[in-house]
């Protein structure tokens with residue numbers, strides 16, 4: 001197989017993996033939502049269709065750099081991914097996971113803040129904020145420009161931070177699950193994770209909900225560290241009010257209200 005074809009096959013395979021991973025994870029949590037909170041997504045069908053379409057487009061954008069790097073790793077030993085678990089001390093396994101999460105969180109915080117400047121917001125990030133309130137399907141509902149900023153983070157980090165292939169799998173699993181649950185509209189995690197001392201430093205759905213309510217705060221992904229340090233942490237959100245507002249707006253009227261909110265939200 002020619003090199004170009006091999007890279008293409010790897011990129012397509014990765015796109016399919018990311019797309020299926022999204023459908024399975026978001027679909028699973030959407031079913032859990034229907035079981036635990038029946039009617040929570042009532043009236044949001046047009047929004048959910050948009051969330052799925054944008055997310056599947058994002059899957060291709062995530063899949064291409066991941067596929068190229070995966071090909072380079074397998075065929076040329078690119079990256080610092082290792083598969084011999086004893087290549088580094090065992091204590092390094094959890095440390096490497098934490099390093100990846102901290103680095104990814106830092107990248108996300110600052111690119112996300114930049115995306116809230118009026119220009120980038122209008123051109124790109126408004127797509128993500130068109131979800132009001134977001135659902136389990138909104139995890140990858142990004143404009144292609146925003147998807148690109150997210151897609152390069154992990155493929156670049158694997159060149160810098162050594163990580164076991166299994167630990168990398170865990171990082172990707174955490175990224176996927178948190179992306180879905182943060183938008184789901186209710187807390188699936190135990191109370192200590194989003195209240196109390198632990199909750200003061202971890203981001204779960206309640207925290208990201210407030211970002212979708214108020215825009216100019218709570219930019220982080222996994223940890224509240226950057227938000228606290230930079231004074232952009234605004235506590236946790238109110239699921240009941242967000243869903244009551246969505247029901248009141250309903251359907252097409254919701255989309256109009258959304259565009260108004262976009263204009264208000266940009267740059268805050």
Ligand SMILES: [Zn+2]
Pocket residue numbers: 128134183208212
């Ligand atoms: Zn969001």
Ligand SMILES: [Zn+2]
Pocket residue numbers: 112116125128129211215
């Ligand atoms: Zn945002």
